[in-house]
Amino acid sequence: MTTTEYEPNIVLSTTEYDVVGTRPIRPDGADKVTGRALYGADVNPTGLIHGKILRSPHAHARIKSIDTSKAEAHPGVLAVVTAEDLPGTKLGGTVDYGEGKQDLAYLRGNVMAGDKVLYAGHAVAGVAAANPHVAEEALGLIEVEYELLPPVLKAPDSMGGGAPVLLEHLRTEELGERTDRAGNIATHFRHTLGDLEEGFKDADVVVEREFNTQTVHQGYIEPQNVTALWNNDGRLHIWTSSQGPFEVRGAVASALDIPVSQVKVTPMEIGGGFGGKFPLYHDPIAALLSKKSGHPVKIVMTRKEVFEGTGPTPGSNMKIKMGATSNGKITAAHAYLAFEAGAFPGSPVGAAAMCVFAPYDISNAVIDGYDVLVNKPKSAAYRAPGATQAAFAAETVVDELAGKLGIDPIEFRLMNAAKEGARRADGVVHPRIGLVETLVALRDHPHWKAPLEGPNRGRGVAVGYWVNGSGPSACTISVNADGTINLTEGSADIGGTRASVSMQAAEVLGIRAEDVRPTVTDTDNIGYTSGTGGSSVTFKTGRTAHDAAQNVKEQMIARAATIWEISPDTVELDKGVFHSRTDPELKMTFSELAEQLNDTGGPIMGRSAFSPTGVGAAYAGCIADVEVDPDTGKVDVLRFTIAQDAGKAIHPSYVEGQMQGGAVQGIGWGLNEEYFYNTAGELTNGSFLDYRMPTSLDLPMIDTVIVEVPNPGHPFGVRGVGEVNIVPPPPALANAIHAAVGVRMYQLPMNPAAVMEALRQQK
Amino acid sequence: MATVFIPALMQNLTGSRQTVEVEGSTVRQIVENLDKAYPGIKDRLVEGNRLKSNISVAVDGEVTPLGMLERVGESSEVHFLPAIGGGSCAGVPY
Numbered sequence: 001m002t003t004t005e006y007e008p009n010i011v012l013s014t015t016e017y018d019v020v021g022t023r024p025i026r027p028d029g030a031d032k033v034t035g036r037a038l039y040g041a042d043v044n045p046t047g048l049i050h051g052k053i054l055r056s057p058h059a060h061a062r063i064k065s066i067d068t069s070k071a072e073a074h075p076g077v078l079a080v081v082t083a084e085d086l087p088g089t090k091l092g093g094t095v096d097y098g099e100g101k102q103d104l105a106y107l108r109g110n111v112m113a114g115d116k117v118l119y120a121g122h123a124v125a126g127v128a129a130a131n132p133h134v135a136e137e138a139l140g141l142i143e144v145e146y147e148l149l150p151p152v153l154k155a156p157d158s159m160g161g162g163a164p165v166l167l168e169h170l171r172t173e174e175l176g177e178r179t180d181r182a183g184n185i186a187t188h189f190r191h192t193l194g195d196l197e198e199g200f201k202d203a204d205v206v207v208e209r210e211f212n213t214q215t216v217h218q219g220y221i222e223p224q225n226v227t228a229l230w231n232n233d234g235r236l237h238i239w240t241s242s243q244g245p246f247e248v249r250g251a252v253a254s255a256l257d258i259p260v261s262q263v264k265v266t267p268m269e270i271g272g273g274f275g276g277k278f279p280l281y282h283d284p285i286a287a288l289l290s291k292k293s294g295h296p297v298k299i300v301m302t303r304k305e306v307f308e309g310t311g312p313t314p315g316s317n318m319k320i321k322m323g324a325t326s327n328g329k330i331t332a333a334h335a336y337l338a339f340e341a342g343a344f345p346g347s348p349v350g351a352a353a354m355c356v357f358a359p360y361d362i363s364n365a366v367i368d369g370y371d372v373l374v375n376k377p378k379s380a381a382y383r384a385p386g387a388t389q390a391a392f393a394a395e396t397v398v399d400e401l402a403g404k405l406g407i408d409p410i411e412f413r414l415m416n417a418a419k420e421g422a423r424r425a426d427g428v429v430h431p432r433i434g435l436v437e438t439l440v441a442l443r444d445h446p447h448w449k450a451p452l453e454g455p456n457r458g459r460g461v462a463v464g465y466w467v468n469g470s471g472p473s474a475c476t477i478s479v480n481a482d483g484t485i486n487l488t489e490g491s492a493d494i495g496g497t498r499a500s501v502s503m504q505a506a507e508v509l510g511i512r513a514e515d516v517r518p519t520v521t522d523t524d525n526i527g528y529t530s531g532t533g534g535s536s537v538t539f540k541t542g543r544t545a546h547d548a549a550q551n552v553k554e555q556m557i558a559r560a561a562t563i564w565e566i567s568p569d570t571v572e573l574d575k576g577v578f579h580s581r582t583d584p585e586l587k588m589t590f591s592e593l594a595e596q597l598n599d600t601g602g603p604i605m606g607r608s609a610f611s612p613t614g615v616g617a618a619y620a621g622c623i624a625d626v627e628v629d630p631d632t633g634k635v636d637v638l639r640f641t642i643a644q645d646a647g648k649a650i651h652p653s654y655v656e657g658q659m660q661g662g663a664v665q666g667i668g669w670g671l672n673e674e675y676f677y678n679t680a681g682e683l684t685n686g687s688f689l690d691y692r693m694p695t696s697l698d699l700p701m702i703d704t705v706i707v708e709v710p711n712p713g714h715p716f717g718v719r720g721v722g723e724v725n726i727v728p729p730p731p732a733l734a735n736a737i738h739a740a741v742g743v744r745m746y747q748l749p750m751n752p753a754a755v756m757e758a759l760r761q762q763k
Numbered sequence: 764m765a766t767v768f769i770p771a772l773m774q775n776l777t778g779s780r781q782t783v784e785v786e787g788s789t790v791r792q793i794v795e796n797l798d799k800a801y802p803g804i805k806d807r808l809v810e811g812n813r814l815k816s817n818i819s820v821a822v823d824g825e826v827t828p829l830g831m832l833e834r835v836g837e838s839s840e841v842h843f844l845p846a847i848g849g850g851s852c853a854g855v856p857y
Contacts, residue, residue: 094816175772175845176807176815187817189845190771192781350845366771369845427768427842429824471828611828 006446011652011706012437018575019506020716023653024513026499032269040225040241040268041300048227049078051289051299052135053282054125054142055309056117059151059375059681060164063115063124063144070141071127076134079292080142081285082125083112087257095254102279106344108255110378111284117146118166118343119375120682121308123282128289128297151375151681155317155338158184158374166343166373186345187371191353191426199332199364203323207400210319211393213748214674215340217312218382219665219693222271223303224310228286229296236287239266243273243492244531249523251280256287266522267492274665275381278531279311307686311380312675314340314347318393320356324401330416333362333425337390338370342378347371351467352386355727356394357425358465359435359619360416365425375681381533383662384466384723388669388730392748395462395731400744409461409735410443434645434709434719435619439463441643441705442621450639456628457638458739463621464727468720469534474527474609475544477505477552481598483591484515485552490529491541493520495722496654500538501545503650504716508549510576511590527609535720538650539615539711544608546715551606560593563600614713618724620644622663624732628740633755635671635737637698642728643705647719652706659725660702666729668694672749765793765839773843777801785841790820791831793841808843819846 013021031037068080086108093104108114113122125142129135152158152166163184172181174188200206227239236258242248245267253260270277282299289297301309319336335356339347349369357365382388402412417439418424420432442448442461452459476488487505491497502516529541553573560578561568570581578593580586597604625639642663649655672692676685685691710717734745743758764784769777777783783800787793798805808818814830821842827833835841 173817175770175843176818177772187845188772192771353845426844427840428821428844429840431824613825613827615825 008701009656009704011649012441012708014708015648015710015717017507017716018510019503019513020648020650021652022513023651024499024503026496027502027518028493028498037269039222039271040227040239043227043239043268043298045227045229045296047295049128049130049293049295049297050132050135051126051128051286051297052132052139053123053285053299053305053309054127054139055305056113056120056122056124058117058146058148059120060149061117061146062149063113063117064147065145066125067143068125070143071138074134074138074141076130077127077138078130078295079128079289080125081288081292083114085288086112086255086284093254095251102344102346104254107251107280110344111255111280119377121305121377122343123285123309126285126289128293128295152184153374153376153677153681154315155340155370155372155374158372159338159370166375170373184373185370186341186373189350189353189369191365191367193423193425193427194364196332196334196364196366200323202325202331204326205401205404206321206323207397207404208319208321209397209746211396211746213316213389213392215312215315215376216382216669216673217307217675217691218274218276220272220274220276223301223306224277224281225298225300226283226286227296227298228283228290230287230291234262236263237266238263238283238287239268240283241268241270241277243270243277243494243533245492245523246490246528247278247531248280248283252283252287255280255284264522264524267520270492270494273494273532274383275385275533276311278533279378279380281310303688304686307691308683309377311342311378313382313385314342314379316340316389318389320393320397322397322401324405326405328405328407328412328415330360330362332364333357334365335367335394337367338372339386340374340376340379341371342374342376344378345371345373347379348381348386352390354424354426354467355387355465356390359413359418359463361418361422362425367425376675383665383726387464387466387727388666391462391464391727392730392734395728396734396744396746399460399462399731399735410439410448413463414439431616432709432712433617433619434707435463437707437709438619438621438643438645441707442623445623445641445643445705447623447639447641447703452625454627456630456740458626458736458741460624460732460735460737460739461621462728462731462735463619464724465617465619466535466724466727467617468539468615469536470540470612470615471530471536472611473529473540473544475541475548475607476526477548477606479552479594479597479604481595483511483589483594484517485509485511487516487518487545488521488526489518489541489545490521490526491537492532494532495658496651497532497537497541500650500654501541504542505545505549508546509553509590510573535618535722539714539718539720540612542650542718543612543714544610547608548606551608552604555604555606556593559597559600559604560588563596614711616647616711616713616719618645618719618721620724620728622728622732624729624736626733626736626740628737628755630741630759633752633759635733635750635755637667637700639700641703641705642725643707644721644725645707645709645719646721647711647714648708648717649706650716650718655706655721656704658721659704662723662725663702663729664694664699666726667699667733670730670733670748670750672751674749764837765835765841767793767797767841770843773804773807776803787835789831789835790822790833790841793835794831817846819844
């Protein structure tokens with residue numbers, strides 16, 4: 001298929017399979033559309049009571065005292081906890097909670113503040129009561145005496161001398177070396193490639209720009225929730241909405257200083273995460289309240305708490321300088337990336353550095369990265385963390401270079417596109433990647449050539465990179481007598497992975513996707529499975545499902561051989577039918593053999609547990625048409641097309657859904673979303689009404705092109721598809737705004753006020 | 764011998780050399796041999812028997828979950844990279 005004729009959703013398939021690449025109904029669909037699926041807030045064990053969290057109203061303050069006596073005496077209150085109830089801790093211990101590691105002291109310090117509160121919304125105490133209203137009432141009876149300290153909210157302000165210091169003991173780390181530099185810069189690193197100075201000498205055109213982006217939330221619909229039962233036998237059972245149940249188990253055990261075997265985590269259905277549902281927040285508080293009260297305790301955050309008390313993606317300050325020859329070859333690139341970690345170290349600046357120049361083959365590059373503390377919530381992952389901010393800056397400069405050279409922006413990108421064997425700026429060599437194919441898909445799409453008429457309208461293009469991930473995973477399969485299989489996995493299903501994992505097992509066994517019954521189980525009933533992040537599940541758990549199915553296949557072949565009294569070496573499975581290569585009369589379908597298992601040697605189970613390597617990185621690119629209102633600065637998106645290399649789309653509908661969802665989040669980030677703080681560091685738009693995310697009324701239908709450049713590291717060629725789609729929309733919109741009204745945008749969001757200011761400066 | 768790419772902020776230990784040829788069939792052996800030639804590197808990279816939590820290692824283009832145990836080939840490339848928490852490629856050994 002080519003992209004010369006318009007279709008809203010195109011799949012450029014390169015390999016065909018029987019099940020992989022089809023579009024069956026999702027296994028969890030019936031429960032979800034009928035409202036029977038159980039989410040965290042639906043958990044109601046016997047004796048349940050309810051918890052609420054007291055949060056700091058101040059962005060930066062020392063806690064002089066906390067008096068909980070009135071709250072404890074309040075009728076209906078069953079337990080109160082503060083940071084004093086957490087085990088004491090020193091710096092140095094590390095907790096891996098999925099999409100990032102954190103020092104145990106920082107983890108506990110973020111769960112409940114000790115001697116200082118570091119952001120407005122920082123948890124200070126927890127209360128459990130017979131109902132949530134009494135618990136909330138009791139929060140008002142806790143007396144906290146604060147000594148107010150000045151807050152610092154932006155990386156450039158925080159990095160300078162004289163800035164208020166958040167963590168007095170902090171010293172800047174430089175790749176394993178703890179320097180003697182105090183302040184708010186937690187980490188500085190540098191990547192160098194080639195000779196930057198020589199590279200810029202070779203350039204005929206150089207563009208250098210500074211960019212700023214704001215703090216943005218993932219905006220998942222379901223708020224964080226937890227129910228904890230610290231049972232009489234000493235075991236702690238946690239029901240929660242998390243992307244990483246095993247990481248929750250490990251982090252809770254570490255935070256509470258109990259053995260990991262004493263904690264069981266049951267993952268409930270999850271109403272969105274996008275990276276934000278990895279970190280630990282109120283789970284240890286609920287556990288401690290349960291231990292004190294003897295009851296199971298449920299805590300469900302309000303939307304305000306989600307905004308103020310959980311981890312958004314950080315704001316950033318970036319400087320990009322790039323040079324190119326007059327014939328269009330990029331010769332040098334420099335990036336300065338300062339990312340706001342929030343109150344504790346750990347922004348995604350490392351990932352940003354990995355991604356910022358990854359679309360291009362550049363021989364000379366330097367990247368300086370800084371992880372900077374500010375008085376905002378500790379940042380968390382958000383869909384390709386760090387890559388979107390970096391791409392906004394780099395892709396705007398690339399577009400400006402193309403414009404100055406008079407080269408079509410897609411052709412300019414193709415002229416410099418990274419291919420297999422090219423070296424990223426951090427030195428790592430690209431394996432087989434699909435950027436060129438993605439750019440060609442955009443160039444050949446009818447959208448790119450379609451006329452765009454009328455004043456103040458413009459078209460922009462941009463591309464983005466995401467490294468993708470893997471991790472330990474486990475899968476078991478048991479064969480049912482009717483020829484179906486039960487598949488058990490530990491990967492929380494956020495984006496339809498029950499289906500994409502099941503389909504890979506079905507393909508191996510030659511059965512229908514509908515004949516696989518997938519279950520996402522708790523941490524007691526499957527091997528360690530790393531979290532649903534890094535666009536990893538269809539790759540890693542798909543791989544273990546594939547291998548577990550191979551394990552089943554081998555056993556089924558052996559069983560058929562036993563029944564037929566022939567050598568298993570002569571038996572094959574082809575499209576769900578076992579047959580003998582030597583005797584054409586010997587044939588049996590998968591279900592016919594399954595029916596005989598218990599009478600011919602017993603049940604068959606397959607298993608696979610390992611940490612798959614061979615991750616395939618992903619590229620996406622998009623074309624955006626906009627119209628800018630010159631009187632108000634409002635930007636309307638008229639048409640939007642996104643192309644993405646999926647390696648192989650296991651279930652194309654869910655890949656298209658990821659592409660459309662990521663594009664919409666990128667549009668929201670680009671045009672409107674931001675944490676709006678006052679000078680005291682208080683969030684002033686902590687609701688969905690004021691934190692304006694795009695709705696269907698703000699958007700055109702997002703057209704998709706799935707590009708398939710198979711990843712050689714996966715049996716079906718899978719590349720993770722969940723994240724890279726959010727990366728290119730903000731710069732594509734910025735470039736479209738420039739095409740429409742002639743102004744370059746150097747900040748996110750590009751809301752009406754920002755666009756009007758840019759237009760005013762242009763005049 | 765494998766080629767080790769020395770991070771910019773550690774090149775003060777290698778006399779500004781950006782790459783070093785090192786013998787070894789695992790990352791652990793590479794680090795040990797690197798430290799013999801350029802004392803101090805091991806302290807920057809390793810804590811106990813493992814890579815420091817804020818450092819990851821890529822062998823032949825892929826950050827490895829095996830860390831010090833990862834096999835290294837005769838013509839492999841080895842990169843030590845910052846692993847800063849908060850991103851799905853950072854902190855988690857991809």
